[in-house]
Amino acid sequence: MSASVLEIIQWKAQPGVTDAAMVAAMQALLPDLQQLEGFISKTMYHNADHWCELYHWQSEADAQQSNERMAGQASLQALLALVQPDTISIQIMHQV
Template identity: 45%
Template sequence: MMRHHVVELVRWKAKPTVSDARMVLAVDGILPDLEMLPGFISQRLYKDDEGFWVDLYHWETHEQGVASNDLMAPRPSFQALMELIDPTSVSIEFLSLPESA
C-alpha cells in the first residue's frame, strides 16, 4: 500500500526592494534547518506571473507540517527570510490526497 504525504503550499509577495536572487538565496538558506525537522521530505520554490512566490513543502503528516511553523520561527535563517516578505501577502494551505485515492 502506498503511503501518502501532505503538501504545504505557502504563497507570498516579496517586499518591493527585494530582488529575485535575494529571495532565492534566503529560501535556500532555510533548507538546512528544514531538513532537520521531523517529517520533512522536500521543498520546491516557484514564482507565478503575478509576482507571488509559491513554495511547496512535502511532509510525512499534516501535523508535522503545521508544527514546522513554530519550530522554524526562532531560527535565524527563517527570520532572515521573513525580513524579505510582505507579511500581509502570506497564505498557507495544506493539501492531501482524498481518502479513496
C-alpha cells in the same frame, strides 16, 4: 505508509527585493528544514513578485508544527524580512 501532505505557502516580496536575494533566503532555509521531523522535500516557484514554495511532509501534524519549530531560526527570520506579511497564505492539502 500513509500518504504525504503538501503545504503550499505563497507570498509577495517586499518592494525592491531582488530575485537573487529571495532565492538565497529560501535556499538558506533548507538545512534547517531538513532537521525537522517529517520533512520530505521543498520546491520553489516564482512569477514577478509572487512566490510559492511547496513542502512535502509525512503528516499534517509535521506540516503544522514546522512553523512553530522554525520560528526561532535565523534563516526564517531572514526570509520573513523580505516578505510582505499581509500577503502570506498557507494551505495544507492531503494526497489522494
